[in-house]
Amino acid sequence: MSASLFSLREVSVRFGGLMALQNFSMDVAQGSIHALIGPNGAGKSTVFNCISRFYTPSAGDILFEGRSLLRLPAHAIATVGIARTFQNIELCRSLTVLENVLIGMATRIPGYFPFGPGRRRNAAEHAAIDAANALLARLGLLELRDVPAEALDFGGQKKLDLARALASRPRLLLLDEPAAGLRSLEIAALDALLVDLARNEGLTIVLVEHVMQLVMGVADRITVLNFGQKIAEGAPAEVRADPAVVEAYLGQDADA
Amino acid sequence: MHGTPRLTRLLPLLALVLLGALLPLFVPQYYLYIGNMLMMYAVLALGLDLLLGWAGQFAFAHIAFFGVGAYGTVLLQSRLGLPFVVSMPLAALLAGLLGLLIAFPAARLRAVYLALATFAFAEGAQWLFNAWDTVTGGADGLRIKAPLLFGRALGDDLRAFPFIALILALVVAATMYLTTSRLGRALCAIRDSEHAAAASGIDVRMTKVIVFALSACYAGIAGGMLTTFQSFIHPESFGFAQVVLMLSMVVVGGLGSLAGTLVGVLALGLLPEVLRTTMRSLLIWQELVYGLILVLAMMYMPRGLWGTFVRGKAGRKTSR
Numbered sequence: 001m002s003a004s005l006f007s008l009r010e011v012s013v014r015f016g017g018l019m020a021l022q023n024f025s026m027d028v029a030q031g032s033i034h035a036l037i038g039p040n041g042a043g044k045s046t047v048f049n050c051i052s053r054f055y056t057p058s059a060g061d062i063l064f065e066g067r068s069l070l071r072l073p074a075h076a077i078a079t080v081g082i083a084r085t086f087q088n089i090e091l092c093r094s095l096t097v098l099e100n101v102l103i104g105m106a107t108r109i110p111g112y113f114p115f116g117p118g119r120r121r122n123a124a125e126h127a128a129i130d131a132a133n134a135l136l137a138r139l140g141l142l143e144l145r146d147v148p149a150e151a152l153d154f155g156g157q158k159k160l161d162l163a164r165a166l167a168s169r170p171r172l173l174l175l176d177e178p179a180a181g182l183r184s185l186e187i188a189a190l191d192a193l194l195v196d197l198a199r200n201e202g203l204t205i206v207l208v209e210h211v212m213q214l215v216m217g218v219a220d221r222i223t224v225l226n227f228g229q230k231i232a233e234g235a236p237a238e239v240r241a242d243p244a245v246v247e248a249y250l251g252q253d254a255d256a
Numbered sequence: 257m258h259g260t261p262r263l264t265r266l267l268p269l270l271a272l273v274l275l276g277a278l279l280p281l282f283v284p285q286y287y288l289y290i291g292n293m294l295m296m297y298a299v300l301a302l303g304l305d306l307l308l309g310w311a312g313q314f315a316f317a318h319i320a321f322f323g324v325g326a327y328g329t330v331l332l333q334s335r336l337g338l339p340f341v342v343s344m345p346l347a348a349l350l351a352g353l354l355g356l357l358i359a360f361p362a363a364r365l366r367a368v369y370l371a372l373a374t375f376a377f378a379e380g381a382q383w384l385f386n387a388w389d390t391v392t393g394g395a396d397g398l399r400i401k402a403p404l405l406f407g408r409a410l411g412d413d414l415r416a417f418p419f420i421a422l423i424l425a426l427v428v429a430a431t432m433y434l435t436t437s438r439l440g441r442a443l444c445a446i447r448d449s450e451h452a453a454a455a456s457g458i459d460v461r462m463t464k465v466i467v468f469a470l471s472a473c474y475a476g477i478a479g480g481m482l483t484t485f486q487s488f489i490h491p492e493s494f495g496f497a498q499v500v501l502m503l504s505m506v507v508v509g510g511l512g513s514l515a516g517t518l519v520g521v522l523a524l525g526l527l528p529e530v531l532r533t534t535m536r537s538l539l540i541w542q543e544l545v546y547g548l549i550l551v552l553a554m555m556y557m558p559r560g561l562w563g564t565f566v567r568g569k570a571g572r573k574t575s576r
Binding site for chain 2: 052053054073074075076077078079083084086090091092093094095099102103104106107109125164165167168
């Protein structure tokens with residue numbers, strides 16, 4: 001296995017009396033698809049929110065390419081090469097599809113004011129729009145690019161959330177339940193896209209997901225969380241056979 | 257919306273400047289007064305819309321910066337002997353700096369806490385205008401000497417009109433530039449989802465601070481405009497009634513839209529004139545009418561006049 005790009009070291013998160021995460025460690029190999037699964041409330045989204053620097057762990061460290069993320073503010077996480085999607089799709093609803101993707105490119109076109117006269121004023125902006133068009137074409141959203149995000153159907157909004165994350169050309173992509181609510185045809189397309197991104201473009205992906213069809217199909221490695229603690233880790237076949245995992249899922253939360 | 261701005265978009269502004277120069281030649285003074293007020297309110301409302309409509313920050317301190325701009329423009333001339341061309345931009349800059357100062361704590365507050373804190377700030381400023389009578393003239397107000405612009409006196413509606421029109425044209429041009437720039441997009445991102453904005457690499461706090469300062473600067477400019485056609489300012493000009501009026505203009509016209517804000521200013525600015533000529537007895541209920549319009553607009557027209565009747569047909573087109 002190649003070197004780990006990203007790791008959590010004994011991370012604990014406490015909300016008042018509740019331990020949302022307890023001494024949680026995880027190593028994500030460069031170019032792999034690493035799934036993070038577990039019953040509802042196991043702490044999966046908490047892990048993402050720590051990486052995004054929305055939460056600060058009470059203990060432990062988070063390393064990306066050997067650097068600690070905990071010293072960075074939330075907006076610098078995108079700059080070091082980490083992008084994410086959200087479980088409850090977070091889009092700029094009134095802006096067009098294209099404008100949402102351009103927001104995802106904030107790190108690639110730095111600065112607020114494209115100064116300078118006429119055409120040259122927008123050289124960076126134009127390059128960004130071209131790149132955004134290409135990305136939208138890849139995800140099948142190009143025809144909808146001038147439509148407000150709120151006018152898209154659920155699947156379309158999910159895709160746009162993903163497009164916005166990909167727009168920053170991240171090296172690590174965090175996906176928070178990308179398949180939730182999608183139809184199986186859409187899940188198959190997502191499956192193919194994720195595999196293409198990881199195998200052909202070297203993107204490293206951490207995937208939080210309940211849809212096992214997707215997880216078992218694409219994951220190189222799976223980490224299982226329950227009540228804020230890691231209960232299993234390994235290749236999909238190993239994890240599926242692990243009695244602790246079976247108990248966590250079937251014993252308490254059969255719907256997953 | 258983004259991309260190279262077409263020159264044709266600047267034509268209405270040129271028309272505005274021309275009208276500003278020509279209208280005073282044949283329009284009665286009273287209509288020029290209404291025109292000056294509307295153009296000043298337009299600057300005030302455009303600044304408020306940046307904060308409220310674009311960035312989604314529910315802040316009420318705007319009226320205080322309006323006061324700082326007005327008192328500042330007058331006092332910098334009378335106390336420090338600065339010429340008007342220096343004192344007006346300086347007062348606007350001062351308002352912007354004050355906006356920057358309160359932005360640092362305000363950027364940490366959300367929703368109703370932000371509204372309350374900034375409302376308290378505005379009340380405090382009005383109290384200061386009232387109480388600091390050795391400087392502001394207190395409740396008696398402050399008499400304004402007609403400011404000189406390159407040797408020509410302004411000071412009444414007729415003479416100030418071309419200047420006011422020019423300032424509005426410049427402010428509208430600046431707003432077109434700001435809102436179509438990446439800043440405009442960052443503001444929308446923050447309004448719709450601070451988490452998505454931050455995860456996309458937008459510095460949420462810094463963007464809020466910038467928009468607070470810009471918005472305060474607009475209000476300061478409007479304050480300076482006021483001193484060119486009024487001969488008197490007093491603390492009441494910077495009170496709650498004005499806050500309700502500004503809010504109504506922005507909300508009724510359409511939040512987060514330059515054209516919508518201008519429509520709202522026209523609609524609510526002309527309302528008292530309409531009431532005066534058609535339903536005189538209603539005029540004393542003016543405040544109530546504004547409040548009612550504000551509530552009804554929020555309930556039935558959340559996208560404002562502009563958003564309801566003009567946009568909404570289709571999404572915006574991005575050139576290229």
